[in-house]
Amino acid sequence: MILLLDQIDAWEHISTLPTADGERRYYLAAAPMRALLVCRAGLRLANLRGQVVDALVGWDRGDVGFARMPGERQTKITIFGRASGASSAARLSNVLKDAPRD
Numbered sequence: 001m002i003l004l005l006d007q008i009d010a011w012e013h014i015s016t017l018p019t020a021d022g023e024r025r026y027y028l029a030a031a032p033m034r035a036l037l038v039c040r041a042g043l044r045l046a047n048l049r050g051q052v053v054d055a056l057v058g059w060d061r062g063d064v065g066f067a068r069m070p071g072e073r074q075t076k077i078t079i080f081g082r083a084s085g086a087s088s089a090a091r092l093s094n095v096l097k098d099a100p101r102d
Contacts, residue, residue, distance in 0.1 A: 003055040003077070004089040005048045007096070011037055013045070014066065026066055032102040034074035036060055036067065043079060054083040057095055068102070075099040 010030035017024050022042030029035035039045055060067070060076035067074055077095065 001055050001057055002052060002083050002085045002089040003057070003079075003095070004052050004086060004091050005045075005050065006091045007093040008045050008049050011045055028066075028068055029075075029096060029099065031068065033096055034062070034067065034069060034072060034100040034102065035077065035096060036074055037077045037079070039079045041081060043081070045079075048079070048082075052083050052086045052089050054080045056080070073100055 011027040012030070013025060014028050015026040017026075019040075021040060025039040025044060027037040027039070027045055029037070037045065039048070056078045058076050060074050062070050062072045062074050064070040075095065075098070077092070
């Protein structure tokens, strides 16, 4: 999915883990939304404001340490890198409208 990161202020950085493709950073959405955002390949969310990215949107089971409400289903957004095609991009703010809530 091509995703425009139009709203990134409500995310809290919770963890950075080293991987073979560079660091992976994890962010949680502000309450009441239950959503996890993962930046792969060393990307930092703060550097992606207003950018169009290649992303995958799905669900996550809410693992301890990676969810505000462990064990509860949450939206998971994984960002793989920057992309082109802003005219056809979905907006992050719209994805979050469908996220589970507390």
